[in-house]
Amino acid sequence: MSTDETGHGGAKTPQSAGNPGGTGPEFLQLITPAGERISHPEFDFWVRDVSDEQLCSLFEDMTVIRRIDVEATALQRQGELALWPPLLGQEAAQIGSGRSLRADDFVFSSYRENGVAYCRGVDLTDLLRVWRGNAAGGWDPYSINMATPQIIIGAQTLHATGYAMGIQNDGADAAAITYFGDGATSEGDVNEAMVFAASFQAPVVFFCTNNHWAISEPVRLQSHIQLADRATGFGIPSLRVDGNDVLAVMAATRLALDRARRGGGPTFIEAVSYRMGPHTTADDPTRYRDANELEDWAAKDPITRLAGLLERKGLLTAELQQQVKTKADAVASDMRRGCTTMPDPQPMDIFKHVYSTPNSWLERQQDHYARYLASFGDPAGAVSEEGAR
């Protein structure tokens, strides 16, 4: 693999988030930024079955989630969402890993893995529910085997490890995968999760998307070694892959899942990528990072890269492009409609999912609140949708 196409964008400038120390810049890469497929003696095996058709569908998924991201950002700017955490630039990391999962695996993600949620088949309206402020959680986690996004940085790694220990107790061959960012590796929760995962050899994959920025904190301030090397200190084997290379991510994730299913314990994957957008729609990254860095990473764009490969293979036909665009537009349009027609939450909804069983204390509060609402003299309006508007 060529050394000039590593994850070190603009490493000369002080604003760069590139990591100067550590064990070296090498990472697993199967597609160069120019779209050239390079062979790898070990990892080709893990993607040997990926057909041309599947490459095209990966391209479609990555394009669709970018479109979802653009649409959701627009919805936020139009006042339809309170907030949105964009994934621009991280499409390969999410689709490459998300498409490697089995239905009985379980995902514990951060708030940015909307592409992974798309792979799990989430209802797009449910995806937006929490960002519109309509619900504390968007969906039933068991319906798609994916927990709702964790806002607390890194806490989901503990949940994943606990779930994986449960898989062990069940004697199943499923796996848990947890997604987190570079900043989360500095959190106590993530470190504790790795201790437990290693001790119990739990079937969990730690998927760290190193997008180089923990909001405004560059990764080089967080770690003087590669993040992947942090895991080895816990006795967890780790892989450093080009996170903008969908095939490399897929190969690494498949290997890690296979190890987990065979009782080989946890694996840590550092997917080296870049957050090309703001941290959230309330953030302005131009205040803290160098425009040159963004330009360097734009040259390694994950979708452009896959398009390059498809082109070399003669697969990037106008028909495919039109088909993908139509699909993306349809998904975006569906999502917009789902968002803007979402009924407002009702005052009494707040009591719905607090306890799974009846609770007298809560019922008392519920009763008080109902009477309080009724004291406005509009009992019908207090619970009807129209009344809440």
Added chain:
Amino acid sequence: MIKEFRLPDLGEGLTESEILSWKVDVGDTVSLNQVIAEVETAKAVVELPSPFAGVIKELHEQPGSVVEVGKPIVSFEVADDDGGSPSPPSGALSAGPGEAVVETPKREPNLVGYGAVVEGSGRPTRRPRNFAPVVEPVDTKPVDTRRPVVEPVETKPVETKPVETRGAERPRSTPPVRKLARDLGVDLARVSGTGPGGLITREDVQEYAGHGEETAAPAAEPVAFSGGTHPGERETRIPIKGVRKYTAAAMVQSAFTAPHATEFLTVDVTPSLELLAKLKDSKAFAGIKLTPLTLAAKAVLIALRRNPSLNSHWDEERQEIVTFNYVNLGIAAATPRGLTVPNIKDADALPLPQLAQALTALAETARAGKTAPGDLSGGTISITNIGVFGIDAGTPILNPGEAAILGLGAVRTMPWEYRGEVALRKVLTLSLSFDHRLVDGEQGSRFLADVGAILAEPGMVLSMV
């Protein structure tokens, strides 16, 4: 039909943004999500994507203007989705931030994209009330709707006679009634409540507003908030002076110079009360008032002999610790003028009958407000008898310059361990605060344990003197 786009909150809690530039002109045809403007918030410069496909009808704000969240910034002419529904009358469009202007998706299920559903100021709005004649004011300011909702008053029908409203208190009512009053421009202080306990009801407000039109005009003049109290004032202002001022200064000085530590001990004082009963019958104490305070004061004086550090003073100026070889015992007294702590000079030298008499005299003098200034200074340790208010324990603040203060709780009849069984006993709690610069936990604890031991078994004095 005409659609308005109102400025949304672009970044988690913003109230306004500045229009930097328009990317479109009136008459331009725009597509959904086409960038129409560049806006700067307190957090970032962002592009605004168009929420509609249509033709720009009007740009309400000029570049450079700072716009409140929720204000319309641009109007679009968009195609009717069902091809036939007439535009709302133009009058409705200028109705301000009411509910009627922005079409809700409920009414137009086929609509792809619509303006921000931001009513009024962009704050969450409350639904309209159902009394017909009242119109929601359209110019509701953000601060009004953001006012925290006060805990609803429990409206259990308590059987109390209507009491006179005290001047300094906010008139009692419920949040919806307060909202109603605000909407109607009624000052609740002027409404007399007919509900339980003087509670102002919805009917009271409506009645006041109904026939109050004529009387409301003069009533609308703001009340001058000067000193003194009379019903209707929402606060009472009292100049800080005299004992209150002195007390405040002393408390602040004490609390923030001497590091306080407080310990508690609950003791069975039944034997002490039995002793008091016996003493009352004895000739030596004829005509002398004896209370638990008397015995507690004596116990403190005895315990101080074994724990002199609690009878000391931190001399910051000379960097010395002064241990007193005498005890001027202060007793906190609630007087008409406020809190005073007169002290009994050389209390340690007084036999019990004289100590009891001194305590009685001190209390009477203080209550009459006639304590001599000399009796208020020179104290070395204090007792505060919070038990007379029915209180068990607290954290007493040291009388400035002293090393310790003992709080004496109320005597309670309680089930208590007595000789291996549970019995009803007379129990009280002692609260001791001490200046941790002068007194270590060990000395404070030993002192408190000694006082407790004496009150629990007065005969223990024999082992201490």
